[in-house]
Amino acid sequence: MASAKRRAIPPDPIETQRAIFKAIAAAQEPFSVEAVVALVDLPRKVPKTQVSKLLAEEMKSARLFAGKADGKKAFWHHDPKAIATSAILEVAAAEVLTAEALAQKAALLCPRITLNFKTLQKTLLDNGQLLKVKAAPGTKATAQRLINAERPEVYIESEIALLLKEVGLTRLPERIQALPEAESPGEEELVRDAAEKIFAAMNRIAFAPGTTVTFYRLRQQPELSNMPKPVFDRAALLLQKERRALLSIHDHAARLPAEEREGLVTDGFGKYYVSIYAR
């Protein structure tokens, strides 16, 4: 048979895309386009314009996010808004600060992020994740302060201590900390830590960024295999609540054998989820 002349095959955009996102998913910080081109290991050289186009498409689909690297526009698989939000809430849980001080402190925790932290704080106030409380007592300051609505322990402890002081009583800090009926910080910490592990594993094993990973596969990862189910489930739900990931609902879980249902994530109110993917 005579050999047919074949047209040269252009670089495969899907292959290129996969290699790029594998590299970005493994990165700890945003990448500039140049850094991406240098980093990606491909059999053929891929022009910078093509990489930029692919990155722009992914940003449009909210699978990649804009950041800064050495003063240049850069790309990251983390959502800067989610990271900034998380930083604000963490600081607001640890200290009772004015809006100005809170924004400054949170921004210091995320040097790569150039978002307006005050605008974010306003959104968090509007949706009830932050609460305004009175100005600091015993000072001339008049600005109200902000606290984390779900983790108000530090504020409550300081207020209880002040009340006790007013009537001439003193109590050990441990006794005051035991008063508010809140979830133990240890458990909260555990769930947050689990959420980070799930998020990292999801990005690592996803077929491509933003594609679903079943909880069945996630639970096979060494770092997640021994995690208690309630912690795993709460951590997965936390990722959705913080809008870092989406969970795919399983609409007929009640009909599944108990063993199979156990492998799904549940909110405890009858909703079951089968897989997770990055937003």
Place this chain on the structure above:
Amino acid sequence: MGSPWAGELADVPGINDKPFRTILAALRQMRAGGKGTSIVLTGEPGSGKTHLLGRLRDRLLRDEREDKGETIYVYVRCNASAGTLWRHLRHALASDLLKGSDGTQLHELFERIPDRMGNVAHAGVRRALESIRDGRHFHIASAWLRGEALGDEDLAALGMALADGDEDNSRERDARLVVEAVLRFLAPTPAVLCFDQVEALETYPGEEAGYLATAQMVSDLYDGHDHLLLISCIVAAFENRFDRIPNGALKDRWLQFKDTLRPIDWDQAVELVKARLDTAIPLQNLRGAHTADPLWPLDAEGLRPLFAETGLCLPRTLIRACERQFAELLNDEEPIPPEGSREEFIEEQYERALGEARVIAKNQGAAKTLSDCLPWLLQNSGMTPLGQDRARAIYAQQAWRGPDGDLALAFCDGRGNALTNQIRRIESNWLKAPPELAILRDSAIQPGPAGTRYLEQLKQRGAREINPLPEALAVLQAIRNISATARSGEFFFGAEPVSEEEVTDWALASLPPQVEELRAALTRRRSSPPPSQDRVLSGLSELVSRRKIIAADQAAAELPFSAEEVRDCARRHPMRFGILDGPPVVVFEAVEGPAR
């Protein structure tokens, strides 16, 4: 969405743009001379999987109109089973190639590259394609290409009456050879095979054999053909079935690329609703006066709560909310309750599906209908499927364990020599119980003398013959179709989804007597009717199916039975025969008609 063939789509290209680009990139690669690939798309019910396939079809048509390249598009809804996949693909492939009012895709192919036929080594496919090309025996050739059962005369008309030795091939193997030959005929034109609702492969909830069989089929297609793009869509809830495919190599070939269809954000929602409203002709003049409000006459604030939890919403959820709001506007702002109860709604849908199912069951043959639909009935009758067994697979398509022991099921729906060969194969390979054997076949199709002899020998050795009525097969097919729709999250009563479980509960409580008779025959404690009764039924069924109406005396004269035996048989089987007490006593064929 029902099918991507259904009319023009109000489409917003920005929605699910990423997976669509993945498909287009693979297509470009193939058109540039690269090999095709396999892409799996996952997403929640209502995320737009079928819509995306429709978008692809429209794009391919546009490319063709603009001379950017021709591509064959084939849509396969996967309501098949592990043992019938190739037949199912053959039917879908042939049906789509023959679809179209302004000349079929096939005719266009003949015109563009006339010497394509040189690629076809399969004699049957070559003859069928030549007949279609030349306009000879078009309907018979089309039916053959789709895999529908044909009589020996029709086969002879096509010039392909089979030699004795060739007829014993399994239907699946035949179907695969036909599919492969048709795909070679299509090359080098790229072809896109879209497998939608992959989860419908489960003949009963939790059955996994269909996924492995599909992985095998996709792998074979990928390995054997360079110009094929394979796209499979599956509901996210069933994605973990991929994790359980035991053969990693097959799974990797199926999942060469994967993408997930995502819910939409508010901006995309506005675009989608606007696009839908813009296509509503009665609204066009009215909307002109509200250009500042893209969603007019809908209330945006009424839709925003759909986005409260995650900031995103599934396209179908949004569209249903819009439909509701619109209906309320038309109805003096009162919500319109759906008419009737949920059960009545399911029944109504079932009745609609039944008409189509009668045609499907008739065309595809009893064996495929039984393979695809019987597991649902047996599994819901307390029986459990037995695993694969190489020796058993030679003579039986399925095997089940019931309270009375194991039962192998052999489905025979051939005609003429093919039927004789099927029965002979069963006779020479079934080594007596266990398992017991039930041969399911249409009593109206009589085997020849040799086939009758083999059948008698089987019965003497303890095998049972069960004759499902055509209506029983149609009912099972209809239940299968609406269950699959419910499983894919596409079955709605007003705004509320109807679950597969509800459909199953309704169907089990409403089984018509034809299906109850089949269920009883398969699940009751083993006992066969006296062989003489069996022979009368078989003979009378065949005669009445040909003559439709006949006097009992005349039937007795034509059959080796007495008039009394004929009358008794007709009275014992009221679902098969009608009887008019004359004189003379007349027997006629009982045929199920549409409900009045």
